[in-house]
Amino acid sequence: MPKILQHAGGDVVxxxxxxxxxxxEALRELRDVESDRAAVLADLATVLIAHAEAEESKVYPQLRKKDAIDAEEVEHSEHEHDEGNEALLELMEVEDTASEEFSEKTHELSEALSHHLDEEERDVLNPARTDVSQEVRDDLGAQFAAERARLIESGAGSIENVRKLVAAAKKKQKSS
Known part of the structure; x- marks a missing residue:
């Protein structure tokens, strides 16, 4: 099982x-019937939620301010985080990690997450590389790492928190 990474900072990209x-790597472990799927899922939930929340609070606003990405790109990325959170919650709610349902929900999360990672790497991180100075990227890396660590410590990946995030996203979507 991959060990949870703790970042000290560095280039945010x-x-x-x-x-x-x-x-x-965590998704590969989740697909492996011989792995401790419950433990892998708990770690994945924790890091995934902390990562997305730290991006939304620390990284996206600064990249937007520096004109590396626009409001539409921020909104799209946040929407994909919401979709990933929903798929994560559905997987977390499956009780039997050896079941076909667990495998199906793992596939759904994998699809949503892979799609988002691809788009974010192309449409957010590439502009960050070219349009933002190394100094700003390093400062953002430190801010992101600190917020991510704080969220991991706070239990961001608990099923209660994931339910709260999914409910808030659905409410926001209905009002827009």
């Missing part, structure tokens, strides 16, 4: 990419 590769 590299820090985010390290998480993305970790997510891919």
């Amino acid at each position: 590299e820090v985010i990419l390290a998480d993305h590769r970790w997510f891919e």
Whole structure:
């Protein structure tokens, strides 16, 4: 099982990419019937929620301010986080990790997450590389890492918190 990465900071692009590769490894572990799927899922939920929340609060606003990404890109990325959270919750609610339902919900989460990682790497991280100075990227990396660590410590991946995030996203979607 991949160990949860703790970032000290550094270039925000590299820090985010390290998480993305970790997510891919965790998904591979979830597909393995011989792995401790419940433990892998708990770690994945914790890091995934902390990662997305830290991006939304620390990274996206700064990239927007620096004109590396626009409001539409931020909204799209946040929408994909909401979709991923919903797929994550559906997986977390499956009681039997050896069931076909668990495998199906793992596939759905994998599809949503893989799609988001691809788009974010192309449409958010590439502009961050080219349109934002190294100094700003390093500062953002430190902010992102600190917020991500705080959220991990706070239990961001608990099923109660994931339910709360999904409910808030549905409410926001209905009002828009």
